[in-house]
Amino acid sequence: MKALVYNGSGSPSWETIPDPAIESSTDVIVRVDTTTICGTDLHILKGDVPAVQPGTVLGHEAIGTVVEVGSGVSTLSIGDRVIVSCITSCGACQFCRKQMPSHCQAFGATGWVLGNLINGTQAEYVRLPYGQTSTYRLPEGMFDAQALFLSDIFPTGFEMGVRYGRVQPGDVVAVVGVGPVGLAAVATAGLYGASKVIAIGRTRPRIDKAMVMGATHAVSTMDANWMDTVLNLTDGLGVDVAIEAVGVPETLDQAFRIVRPGGHVANAGVHGKSFSLPINDLWIQNITFTTGLVDTVTIPILIDLIKAGRIHPEVMGTHHFRMDSMLDAYSVFEDASQHNCLKTVITR
Ligand SMILES: [Zn+2]
Ligand SMILES: [Zn+2]
Numbered sequence: 440m441k442a443l444v445y446n447g448s449g450s451p452s453w454e455t456i457p458d459p460a461i462e463s464s465t466d467v468i469v470r471v472d473t474t475t476i477c478g479t480d481l482h483i484l485k486g487d488v489p490a491v492q493p494g495t496v497l498g499h500e501a502i503g504t505v506v507e508v509g510s511g512v513s514t515l516s517i518g519d520r521v522i523v524s525c526i527t528s529c530g531a532c533q534f535c536r537k538q539m540p541s542h543c544q545a546f547g548a549t550g551w552v553l554g555n556l557i558n559g560t561q562a563e564y565v566r567l568p569y570g571q572t573s574t575y576r577l578p579e580g581m582f583d584a585q586a587l588f589l590s591d592i593f594p595t596g597f598e599m600g601v602r603y604g605r606v607q608p609g610d611v612v613a614v615v616g617v618g619p620v621g622l623a624a625v626a627t628a629g630l631y632g633a634s635k636v637i638a639i640g641r642t643r644p645r646i647d648k649a650m651v652m653g654a655t656h657a658v659s660t661m662d663a664n665w666m667d668t669v670l671n672l673t674d675g676l677g678v679d680v681a682i683e684a685v686g687v688p689e690t691l692d693q694a695f696r697i698v699r700p701g702g703h704v705a706n707a708g709v710h711g712k713s714f715s716l717p718i719n720d721l722w723i724q725n726i727t728f729t730t731g732l733v734d735t736v737t738i739p740i741l742i743d744l745i746k747a748g749r750i751h752p753e754v755m756g757t758h759h760f761r762m763d764s765m766l767d768a769y770s771v772f773e774d775a776s777q778h779n780c781l782k783t784v785i786t787r
Contacts, residue, residue, distance in 0.1 A: 440456065440563035441455055441456075441563055442454065442455075442456050442558070442561065442562030443497050443498065443562065443766075443769075444495070444496055445484070445493060445494070445495050445497050447486075447493040448485070448486045449484070450766075451484060451497065453763070456496070458563075459558065459564050459566035461507055461508075461509045461566070462566065463509060464509040464512075465509055465569050465570065465571070466509040466566055466568055466570060467509065467512055467515055467570025467571065467574070468505070468507035468508075468565070468566055469501070469505055469506065469521065469564065469565050469570070469574075470503055470504045470505075470563065470564055470787075471561075471562060471565055471787065472503050472504055472520075472583055473501065473502045473503075473583035473584065473587050473784060473787075474498055474500060474560045474561050474762075474785050475500050475501075475783050476561070476768060476772045477499065477525075477591060478619070478709065479499070480498065481772070481773060483497060483554075483555075488555065491554075495554065495555075496559050496560075496562045497554045497561050498553065498554045498559035498560035498561030498562070498565075499525035499551065499554040499555070499559050499560060499590065499591060500587065501523040501560035501587075502521070502523070502577060502583040502587055502590075503523060503560075503565070504518065504519070504520050505518060505519040505520075505521060505570075506564070508570065512570055512571050515571050515574070519576065521574035521577060522574060522576075522586050522587075522590060522742075523565070523574055524590060524735040525591035526540050526550040526573070526733065526734060526735045527540070527543060527545070527550055527553060527568055528543050528550060528569060528573050529543050530571075538734060538736045539734055539736075540734055540735070540736070541732040541734045545569065546568075549732070550734075552568065553565070561765060561785075563762065563787060575738045575742065578742060578746060581742075581745065581746070583784075584753045584756045584784050585751075585753045586745065586752070587752070587753075587756065587784060588623070588755055589742065589745075589752065590735075591735070592620055592752075592782070593627070593741055593750070593752050594623075594733050594734070594738055595620050595707055596621065596623025596624035596625075596626070596627060596684065596707060597624070597627040598731070598735075598736070598737055599705060599706070599729075599730075599731045599732075600614065600620070600621075600623075600627075600628070601624055601628050601630070601705075603707075603729040604680040604681075604703045604704075604705030604729065605703055606679075607679070608633075609632060609633075610631075610634065610679035611633070611672065612628045612635065612637070612678060612679065612682065613637040613678040613680070613681045613682065614628065614637070614638055614684055615639045615640075615685065615693050615697075616639070616640060616683065616684035616685035616686075616690055616708060617638050617648065617649045617684075618645070618684065619781055619782050620684045621640070621682070621684030621685070622649060622652050622755060622781070623752070624682045624684055625649045625652050626652045626653045626751075626752070627653075627750065628653070628680075628682075633680075635656060635672060635673075636653060636656070637658060637672060637678065638654035638656070638657045639657075639665070640657075640658075640659065640660070641661055642776055646659055666696065670697070673699065676699040676700075677697055677700075678697050678698055678699060679698075679701075679703070680703045680704075681695070681697050681698045681702065681703070681704050681705070682694070682705045682707055683704065683706045684707045685708045686709040686711070687712070690708065691706065691714050695717060695720075695721070695726070698726055700724045700726070701726075702724075702726060704726060704728045705728075705729045706729065706730045706731070707731075755781045756781075756782050756783070757781045757782060757783075758772075758778065758780045758783045758784070759783070759784045759785075759786070760783060760784070761786060761787070762787045764785075765785060768783045771783065
């Protein structure tokens, strides 16, 4: 089969490798029908994720069709169409049983296994360990691009941003960063009754997209007075919940600067650098701070919300490619702002 292979650092290659085969009784082999590229894949290419070995197929998001099942798989059959979770869950370890498969013990320290510790989804086929507890059935009538971003981005914004941020009815919520994860937080903050959802970003097209996806206000940090604008929207008090969705110290600092006493800062961005927590200012303000890797346990809720027409994840799919143009998809995504690209939709 063809697959997108990480070569150590620099450019990946689209090359022929052996088809995956069942290795364990709980394995499922899925034909990848639709996949996408994540910001995390770009981090891997830059060498920021040393656990990824050269030769690994990248990708942890997909919609696919089951083509083979191990002898221990009872709830999936050949031909079933599934949403592949970016988190592999054994369903039995202490963390999986606590609805926290991000720390599934089956492979050691993390449930993020696909395109990290083993071959991932940017390929014609993928082997999914613990396939029946790491996939969700694609509902009849739902098209791939509607559900594709439920593999990772939408649950990340919803779980790490909105749920960890404990958004309550009436809250003013700010989302710092309007890339895919930030937009997913914007799109789901209203579900808990936020009175205002302030999208804070830099570039215009993305801030405008936030308004389409559910933001009530859009603020650009290119404007020198952006913080005053945010404070004016909250009677000068600051926001109840500030969700950080970029993953750099600068935006995390912005989130801490706009939150009111008693408020929450929820980190949903992928951070590669340490950050000096201003604890001397925070303790006296009763601020709580949460971090986390997505569990994807909200995928069933998000499926129901798509069915009900409450969320529309497909609007994030701005650029479409065929799988044999995978390298073109990478070059567009690597230069996403130049191309006004949010997420790619890559079909076989
Ligand atoms: Zn991802
Ligand atoms: Zn587990």
